[in-house]
Amino acid sequence: MLVSICAQVFGLIFLSLSLDKHFKSVFKTALPHKLSVWLKSTGWLLIGLSLFFVGLFAITPSIAVVYWLAILSGNIILLALVYCRL
Amino acid sequence: MKPDFRKSMIWLHTYSGLVIGWLLFSIFLTGTLSYFNPEITQWMKPELVHVSSTQNMVNRSLTELHKKGVDADTWRIYLPSERTQLWSIQWRKEGKRHNLSLGPEQGQVLSPRASAGGNFFRTFHYTLQLRGYGGRYIAGIAAMFMLVAVFSGIFTHRRFFRDFFTLRLKKLSKTLTEAHAIVGVVTIPFCIMICTSAIMIYVIMYMPFSAEHYAGGQRDLSRALSPGLVNLDKSASRHIPLLDFTVVGRQVQSQWPGQKQIRRITFEQPFSQDGRIIVERVKDLTLSRQSKRLIFSSHSGEPLAGYPNASKATQVRRVFFGLHEAHFADISLRWLLFLLGLLSSALIATGLIIWLNKRLEKVKQHHIGHFIVERLNIAAISGLPLTIVTFFVGNRVLNTALENRASIEVDVFLWTWLTCLFHSFLRPAKKAWVEQLLITSLGCYLLPIIDLYQDSQRLKNAIFDGNLTYLTFNLFVLFTGLIFMKTAFWLRAKNTLYKTVSLRVNKLC
Amino acid sequence: MKHNFNVLFRTLAAIVGGYLVSAAFSVAFVPVLVWGQICEQNEAVMVVTMLSYIVYFTVIILSFCRKNIWPIWRDIVLTVCLCWTIYYVLGDL
Numbered sequence: 001m002l003v004s005i006c007a008q009v010f011g012l013i014f015l016s017l018s019l020d021k022h023f024k025s026v027f028k029t030a031l032p033h034k035l036s037v038w039l040k041s042t043g044w045l046l047i048g049l050s051l052f053f054v055g056l057f058a059i060t061p062s063i064a065v066v067y068w069l070a071i072l073s074g075n076i077i078l079l080a081l082v083y084c085r086l
Numbered sequence: 087m088k089p090d091f092r093k094s095m096i097w098l099h100t101y102s103g104l105v106i107g108w109l110l111f112s113i114f115l116t117g118t119l120s121y122f123n124p125e126i127t128q129w130m131k132p133e134l135v136h137v138s139s140t141q142n143m144v145n146r147s148l149t150e151l152h153k154k155g156v157d158a159d160t161w162r163i164y165l166p167s168e169r170t171q172l173w174s175i176q177w178r179k180e181g182k183r184h185n186l187s188l189g190p191e192q193g194q195v196l197s198p199r200a201s202a203g204g205n206f207f208r209t210f211h212y213t214l215q216l217r218g219y220g221g222r223y224i225a226g227i228a229a230m231f232m233l234v235a236v237f238s239g240i241f242t243h244r245r246f247f248r249d250f251f252t253l254r255l256k257k258l259s260k261t262l263t264e265a266h267a268i269v270g271v272v273t274i275p276f277c278i279m280i281c282t283s284a285i286m287i288y289v290i291m292y293m294p295f296s297a298e299h300y301a302g303g304q305r306d307l308s309r310a311l312s313p314g315l316v317n318l319d320k321s322a323s324r325h326i327p328l329l330d331f332t333v334v335g336r337q338v339q340s341q342w343p344g345q346k347q348i349r350r351i352t353f354e355q356p357f358s359q360d361g362r363i364i365v366e367r368v369k370d371l372t373l374s375r376q377s378k379r380l381i382f383s384s385h386s387g388e389p390l391a392g393y394p395n396a397s398k399a400t401q402v403r404r405v406f407f408g409l410h411e412a413h414f415a416d417i418s419l420r421w422l423l424f425l426l427g428l429l430s431s432a433l434i435a436t437g438l439i440i441w442l443n444k445r446l447e448k449v450k451q452h453h454i455g456h457f458i459v460e461r462l463n464i465a466a467i468s469g470l471p472l473t474i475v476t477f478f479v480g481n482r483v484l485n486t487a488l489e490n491r492a493s494i495e496v497d498v499f500l501w502t503w504l505t506c507l508f509h510s511f512l513r514p515a516k517k518a519w520v521e522q523l524l525i526t527s528l529g530c531y532l533l534p535i536i537d538l539y540q541d542s543q544r545l546k547n548a549i550f551d552g553n554l555t556y557l558t559f560n561l562f563v564l565f566t567g568l569i570f571m572k573t574a575f576w577l578r579a580k581n582t583l584y585k586t587v588s589l590r591v592n593k594l595c
Numbered sequence: 596m597k598h599n600f601n602v603l604f605r606t607l608a609a610i611v612g613g614y615l616v617s618a619a620f621s622v623a624f625v626p627v628l629v630w631g632q633i634c635e636q637n638e639a640v641m642v643v644t645m646l647s648y649i650v651y652f653t654v655i656i657l658s659f660c661r662k663n664i665w666p667i668w669r670d671i672v673l674t675v676c677l678c679w680t681i682y683y684v685l686g687d688l
Contacts, residue, residue: 059370059371059414060371060372060373062373062405063373063414066373066409066414066415066419067419069275069276070276070419070422070423070426071422073272073273073275073276073422073426074422074425074426076271076272077268077269077272077429080268080272081268091660094659094660095659095660097659098656098659230648230651230652230655233652234652234655234656237652237656238656285648286645289641289644289645289648290641290644293617293618293621293644293647293648295618295621295622296618296621296622296625296640296643296644296647297640297644299622300625300636300637300640301636301637301640307637307640307641310637311637311638311641397634397637397638397641398634398638399634399638399641399642399645400641402645403641403645
């Protein structure tokens with residue numbers, strides 16, 4: 001379960017970094033296109049993996065999906081609130 | 087209506103949100119509290135003790151029922167869970183219902199104070215404390231409005247799907263707008279799920295025409311789609327029901343592996359030859375509202391034919407219902423859903439405040455409509471938390487021996503809310519906000535203190551027994567008090583809160 | 596004044612017209628499902644009633660998006676007539 005949460009956190013970070021605006025505000029350099037594509041695909045992959053990891057933990061597949069969506073929402077807001085501090 | 091789709095959506099978002107905002111905020115806040123319904127009930131009935139680890143509960147219940155419920159039409163045994171800590175037996179004889187809360191000691195009967203408990207919030211959020219079905223219709227309409235608001239909101243803030251956001255805390259109006267946007271995006275799946283499932287609960291009631299035309303009405307349709315068991319023959323000969331549940335318990339255990347799988351045991355016509363036992367499973371294991379049930383004979387304990395399978399459509403509806411109630415959620419998911427519910431309530435609240443701010447910025451002449459919106463905002467957004475805290479205070483303060491105590495507690499709730507309404511209309515706007523927030527936080531701080539004053543054993547027992555429900559409730563209440571206090575001070579410090587509505591007296595008269 | 600009329604017209608179309616369309620849909624499409632042998636009648640009632648809310652939602656959104664207001668009610672009436680026709684043709688099967 002914790003693995004799933006971590007996977008999601010990193011997935012979301014990667015996805016947000018794949019955007020020009022955010023990459024620039026963190027790393028202060030321009031975002032090369034190849035890196036952007038890599039970050040995007042890895043980010044989505046991590047989020048998909050997190051669904052798989054939740055599925056290992058939860059009782060039934062349907063409950064796993066609910067878990068995953070709820071944790072995803074939680075992670076998004078955490079990321080947004082923490083991010084604006086950085 | 088407006089030149090492009092996005093502008094129409096903005097218009098729709100603004101007005102659908104405004105029309106139903108205060109009602110929706112109340113429904114969402116009380117509904118969110120319902121996620122912790124049994125825990126709140128536990129706190130509100132401090133006479134309850136930890137019963138869920140008691141041994142041999144079913145047989146002990148049966149002993150009591152054999153003593154008290156002779157020749158009853160129905161027997162019910164509710165087994166406690168970690169969350170409810172409520173072990174009760176019920177029997178119905180000649181139309182009258184009786185129930186007893188049992189305690190862990192042999193023959194112990196508990197008498198918790200009469201209180202609606204956390205269930206008040208649950209029933210409030212769909213009945214709105216109205217008689218009959220009116221509340222359910224209004225709540226359903228509100229759910230539809232919310233769906234429209236969420237959908238139009240997605241298009242209003244469409245560009246936020248490309249970027250993420252910043253949260254600027256210096257300027258109040260910007261803070262509110264950005265908080266509204268970020269919370270809105272995060273709670274999109276949650277709100278859509280809650281509103282859709284809410285409508286699906288009363289799906290036939292809101293749109294009965296098809297059911298009435300083809301199936302003869304809603305009741306007949308449900309009977310056709312989820313058939314119950316065969317009707318029992320009332321004239322069957324008398325037969326005493328079993329005393330020892332072990333024979334049934336063994337069969338249940340083989341079909342439902344695991345500990346504490348039984349939620350409720352119902353004996354239908356226990357003293358009849360044809361009487362049956364319906365054993366219902368706990369709801370944690372399925373998304374559906376209806377958990378599995380096993381049927382046995384009430385005197386011999388042999389298995390009988392089970393419930394016929396409900397139709398696929400009914401199962402889908404039950405999953406919607408189950409998603410809405412979230413009985414399947416364990417403690418961490420439950421807190422997450424609770425948080426999402428609070429965020430949705432905050433979404434509605436910020437939306438209402440933003441509406442007023444934006445309107446006051448645009449318009450030169452304030453009129454009575456703005457005044458009403460401003461004051462209703464205060465009465466709903468800061469008034470409802472105040473009312474909820476007062477409800478809890480009332481639970482502690484009201485005499486336990488009062489007659490109709492449960493409905494008096496509800497009266498306290500309603501009258502307090504009305505007082506908040508008057509307060510918000512009579513005081514200057516900013517003062518009204520600050521005062522109500524401060525009173526709420528004061529109430530929050532008072533709650534654990536009142537508890538300590540009334541019975542200091544409660545806290546000691548809770549710490550020694552590890553009663554997390556009690557401790558978490560008190561901690562959360564204190565935390566809420568802190569938040570309200572900080573918000574009140576922050577608002578008070580702001581010199582220009584926003585433009586408050588100023589009506590010229592001669593325009594009013 | 597014109598704006599107020601516009602808003603009232605669209606609101607009535609969305610709330611009342613939408614309800615009419617979805618009610619008509621919920622009655623008319625039951626025989627369609629039965630005829631297509633997708634499910635039996637009672638189940639079809641439940642399915643179609645659930646789906647009718649999507650129809651309702653669509654009418655609400657469309658009522659506020661379209662440029663001209665008169666086609667809104669025209670289309671609502673037309674859709675109800677269409678549902679009635681479907682019911683008339685298939686309903687007695």
